[in-house]
Amino acid sequence: MASQQPSLAILVREPDGFTVWPGPPYPPGSSPPQRLPKTACSATSFSSDGSRLLATVASASATVYDCSSLSVIRSFDLPGLTSAALSPTGSYLQTFQKSSSPQVKNVTVWHVDTATALYQHYQKNLSKANWPMVQFSADESVACRMATNEMQFFDTNDFTKGIVYKVRLPGIAALQLASAPGSHVAGFVPEAKGVPASVQIFSCDKDAQNQVVARRSFFRCSTVQFHWNKGSTGLLIVSQADVDKTNQSYYGETKLHYLTTDRAFEGIVPLKKEGPVHDVQWSSSGSEFAVVYGFMPAKATIFNKKCNPLHELGEGPYNTIRWNPKGRFIVIAGFGNLPGDMAFWDYSEKKLIQKAKAEWSVISEWSPDGRHFMTATTAPRLQIDNRIKIFDHTGSLQFIKEFEKLYQVDWKPESPERFVDIAELTISLNGLKIEETKKQGSSIILCSMLASLDKLFSPIDLSSFRTRF
Structure with a gap:
């Protein structure tokens, strides 16, 4: 099974161009080889x-x-x-x-x-x-774009047809197509002239166009961030107001809202601490989401898709959450202006594994196989101390490389389903160890028996009976 897994790869871009590294692990003290000569x-x-x-x-x-x-x-x-x-x-x-x-x-x-x-x-x-202005579903079967007061859809089998149908939404300022599957699309209309801002979800089915599937209205909102789950059944909306009228923050006011396409839930996510919403991410299954929120020390909570809290990940100087692609491990961290503290959690066991640190990190992401966590300090955000760090899933530092200037680093995407789960890999490795132990034990027993025969029948040449193990 392991041989069928894809190889990991990392894109690295510096001032003189980009290259591609093979993925970890790397021998201690080595520099990863380049699969592609640096290209401007x-x-x-x-x-x-x-x-x-x-x-x-x-x-x-x-x-x-x-x-x-x-x-x-x-x-x-x-x-x-x-x-x-x-x-x-x-x-x-x-x-x-x-x-x-x-x-x-x-x-x-x-x-x-x-x-x-x-x-x-x-x-x-x-x-x-x-x-990009034209958005595609993951399988490219649906494509749409935002235009003045409407959402426009294409026939991806024949773009030459142009716009094949439209969804009218006066005042639309942002659009997000659900990608897996491309069954729904969300549009945002900012508040204006005393009318509250709104997010409306529509079906992408041509026969159901202009029928609102779900809607959420709210005041004090100028921009939004959309987060669709896998399955396209739930939409998390981070609403942002440029000014916090409660005077509790210089950076405006944020709220977290939740809508479901079956209308089972429409409202605000019940967060247990006042303050901004720093980060939110769905699990790979699409049935749970994690939120980092509140004034420092921030709080981290996992909710189910009914918006009920499932587990608390504690408090700390955190503003980032990264759920690994297999859904088992979670990192909560404080990057950007925070000191770089990281906490590695095993969500299946509901326990903290280890704490680590990655100061000044600008980029952070799990590898597609869910076994490595990479952080990077990059320009132009920071012009000095540019570096890449790679940790294993337990938070142990495995690799570090310094750069005079680093612009970009990314894992090559792969489907997580193509990789063996860590639990399965551990079982396989343990099985190999047990089998090897059995073989070694058998060899020891047989050699011991042959030695005894040597003593009993010294005139007989037993060399032909011995076998190398």
């Missing part, structure tokens, strides 16, 4: 399924690589290129180029394998919150 670029990203890699050169080009061979699939010459993104399985490339006129369509959806421009439209401005 200004940005890099993987497709969500890890099958393809995109590297761009600002105002010039985009190149798509096959991750299995790291060979070039297609290169695109794109003058004025500002941003680019791959679709979840890498079938499509979306690009934004500078344009001086509305007559020049500057957002393009390309078919990667054929380099064909399938769809184009003009967009005056680009914002990080609304990029």
Whole structure:
């Protein structure tokens, strides 16, 4: 089974370009080998399924690589290129180029394998919150974009049809498509002229368009963050107000809301401590979510999908939570302006394993197999002490590498289901140890018997009976 597992890989980008490392473990004191010679670029990203890699050169080009061979699939010459993104399985490339006129369509959806421009439209401005502009479900069967006062849907089998149907939502400012499956889409309308802000969920089924599946309204909200669960049945919404009218925070006010597509729950998540919502993440099963919240020391709690608290992870200087892809291990940490404390939890055993530290970390993520946790200090957030640290699932430091300047580091995505669970791996290893012990024991017994025979029958040559074990 272990031989069927995919290999881990890490993307590393420095000022002189990017490369790809094979995944850990690494021999002590060694530097990971490069699977690809350093290649100049200004940005890099993987497709969500890890099958393809995109590297761009600002105002010039985009190149798509096959991750299995790291060979070039297609290169695109794109003058004025500002941003680019791959679709979840890498079938499509979306690009934004500078344009001086509305007559020049500057957002393009390309078919990667054929380099064909399938769809184009003009967009005056680009914002990080609304990029990529065309969103895809994980299997690329659903694609949609936000337009003025509406959500627009495409036929992914034939983009040349253009917009095939629309969902009207006056004042829409943000959109998030559920990805696995792409059954629902959420739209956000900010508050205006005394009318509260709202989040509305719609079905992506063409026959059910414009029918609101679920809705939540609230005041004191200017922006939101959406978090769909696996299964697309639950949506967590972090609402953000620029000003905290209670005067308890300089950074505005945040609240955590929860909506379900079956309308079983619609309301605010019952957090037990006042203060901001620092981080939230669904488990890989989509049946539980974890929240770090409250004024420092922050509190961490796990809830089920009915919004009932299941387990407390304690309090501390924390603002980050990372649930490993297999759902068993959790890291709560304090990164950014906090001192880098980390607590490694075994959620299946409901116990704290170990505490560790990774100061000044900007990036933190579990490996796809759930056995390694990587942190990194990167530029331009920090211009000194750039480094990568890799811990095992118990919080023990396994690898550290310093950089003069490090811009980016990412695990190559893989489906967690393709990896053996740690519990299964432990059982397999223990089985091998037991089997080896049995073999060694048998060898000792047989050799002892032969030695006894030597003493009893010294004239007889027993060498032909001996076997190497």
